[in-house]
């Protein structure tokens with residue numbers, strides 16, 4: 001057991017120890033800067049519990065993820081202040097990597113501000129994010145580390161940023177993207193070819209973040225800042241399959257899953273996505 005984490009819910013999958021794992025799941029339960037609907041602090045537990053609904057055999061890949069070496073590091077005990085939470089998150093992920101540097105980490109949010117710690121530790125060259133929002137605000141509701149600012153903080157650290165599924169942002173965010181060469185694709189213009197055209201030239205390694213609100217609202221009614229007109233489930237899975245087949249991906253996260261009811265729709269969507277990420281990454 002790691003110093004910084006606690007057990008919140010044990011998945012049915014036969015998990016192995018962190019030391020022997022090829023894949024490690026870690027929860028980042030935080031919603032301290034959520035601006036509309038709170039509840040993402042329950043995301044990690046909701047996602048784990050929703051996995052009970054799913055077959056571990058992934059038809060698409062002929063892979064049974066119950067046969068994979070998956071560890072669950074538990075959830076990081078995060079303080080309520082976002083900058084303190086980022087610091088603790090960084091320490092917890094550093095500790096995780098000190099125990100096992102080879103395993104592919106998959107982080108479960110928690111609001112999108114908690115994508116900053118994994119990226120700070122893993123130091124990818126590029127950040128590929130699926131999101132209804134640009135997340136390029138310089139600050140929001142009094143914090144430069146608000147969930148609406150995470151992509152900008154990551155870009156300021158010299159990471160290339162590519163955003164897919166966008167349909168919400170401000171004029172200032174669009175101006176920042178244009179002036180800084182940040183490529184983004186509006187949800188209404190999204191298609192597989194547009195995705196490949198954009199990511200094919202990105203530097204590696206790549207960190208992939210899925211803000212669950214990238215999907216259309218019927219798939220994700222329980223999320224902090226829902227937006228209509230989102231992507232379909234297979235749009236994102238097809239893109240992730242392309243990435244995992246051709247690029248060096250150092251980590252994933254699934255963020256902004258929210259709610260207070262076990263088995264809610266959003267958590268089932270997130271759990272299915274988690275199983276697909278594990279299955280495609282094992283091929």
Ligand SMILES: N=C(N)NCCCCNCCCN
Pocket residue numbers: 035133134135147148149225
């Ligand atoms: N990245 C995000 N999730 N951004 C959410 C911003 C919420 C915009 N509220 C607008 C309020 C205007 N009165």
Ligand SMILES: [Mn+2]
Pocket residue numbers: 112131133135147211
């Ligand atoms: Mn986001």
Ligand SMILES: [Mn+2]
Pocket residue numbers: 131132133211213214225256
């Ligand atoms: Mn979003």
